[in-house]
Amino acid sequence: MRITAEGLTWAVADRRIVADVGLDIAPGETVGLIGPNGSGKSSLLRCLAGLRAPTAGSVAYDREPIGGWSSRRIARHVAFVEQAADTDSDLRVADVVGLGRTPFGDRWRGPDARDRAVVAAALARLGLTELRDRPWKALSGGERQRAHIARALAQQPYAILLDEPTNHLDVKHQLQLLGLLAATDQTVLIALHDLSLAARYCDRLLLLHGGRLVAAGPPRDVLTPPLLAEVFEVDALTAPDALGHLTVTYRGVAPTPLKEPR
Numbered sequence: 340m341r342i343t344a345e346g347l348t349w350a351v352a353d354r355r356i357v358a359d360v361g362l363d364i365a366p367g368e369t370v371g372l373i374g375p376n377g378s379g380k381s382s383l384l385r386c387l388a389g390l391r392a393p394t395a396g397s398v399a400y401d402r403e404p405i406g407g408w409s410s411r412r413i414a415r416h417v418a419f420v421e422q423a424a425d426t427d428s429d430l431r432v433a434d435v436v437g438l439g440r441t442p443f444g445d446r447w448r449g450p451d452a453r454d455r456a457v458v459a460a461a462l463a464r465l466g467l468t469e470l471r472d473r474p475w476k477a478l479s480g481g482e483r484q485r486a487h488i489a490r491a492l493a494q495q496p497y498a499i500l501l502d503e504p505t506n507h508l509d510v511k512h513q514l515q516l517l518g519l520l521a522a523t524d525q526t527v528l529i530a531l532h533d534l535s536l537a538a539r540y541c542d543r544l545l546l547l548h549g550g551r552l553v554a555a556g557p558p559r560d561v562l563t564p565p566l567l568a569e570v571f572e573v574d575a576l577t578a579p580d581a582l583g584h585l586t587v588t589y590r591g592v593a594p595t596p597l598k599e600p601r
């Protein structure tokens with residue numbers, strides 16, 4: 340599914356948190372959303388997921404503006420894995436993953452055989468089959484994170500939006516998750532702080548700064564030392580690692596320009 344935005348702006352009390360963003364994410368693309376803390380990544384994702392009505396501009400799925408869509412219709416197209424999402428603590432893991440089937444269900448009946456098969460497949464893809472009957476409150480942070488991603492997969496969306504999904508995961512599960520997302524046919528937009536992982540797994544990167552999209556393109560075009568210095572305020576260089584993957588190495592924080600003497 341193609342996701343587009345034109346002139347997308349979301350403001351709170353005259354402060355533009357997402358400012359005039361235009362983007363076009365092709366079906367099946369894996370796109371990384373990068374930018375410093377507070378640059379507007381979560382806010383942009385929430386607008387694209389239909390959870391926030393833009394102050395100006397529009398979001399479209401396959402060229403159809405989603406402005407008037409119900410949340411159920413949106414959920415049949417896009418799954419959103421929020422940062423630090425919380426869930427009712429009385430549920431078991433399989434119940435939480437089963438919430439991904441809600442947009443397809445009939446509220447008068449429980450899950451059918453197909454729902455159960457989809458949930459089992461999603462649990463297996465995230466390596467959670469053995470934990471399926473565990474109470475939610477007994478899971479570690481990383482296990483919860485993986486269960487939220489399994490819930491998104493169980494939704495069988497055309498596109499998945501994820502807000503820093505690797506932040507609780509150990510190295511193996513980071514690599515597994517990003518490999519899974521890069522390999523899927525679904526359209527993927529993923530906010531990431533690790534720029535080397537973003538470069539390795541994403542086809543393209545979108546760089547946000549102060550709510551504005553300041554660069555978009557293949558990782559080697561976006562992760563340039565001048566842009567890293569300007570946007571992230573770090574002194575960094577990029578080079579292929581031993582395996583040939585583009586990596587970012589940090590010399591340190593960019594030197595603060597000296598203030599002019601009065």
Ligand SMILES: Nc1ncnc2c1ncn2[C@@H]1O[C@H](COP(=O)(O)OP(=O)(O)OP(=O)(O)O)[C@@H](O)[C@H]1O
Pocket residue numbers: 351356374375376377378379380381382383
């Ligand atoms: N509901 C709100 N009301 C007022 N300000 C908000 C609201 N939501 C977000 N902001 C502000 O908008 C800015 C962008 O926030 P957002 O969470 O989108 O950034 P982010 O790039 O995802 O940051 P991080 O990397 O720290 O997660 C921040 O300064 C934040 O405080």
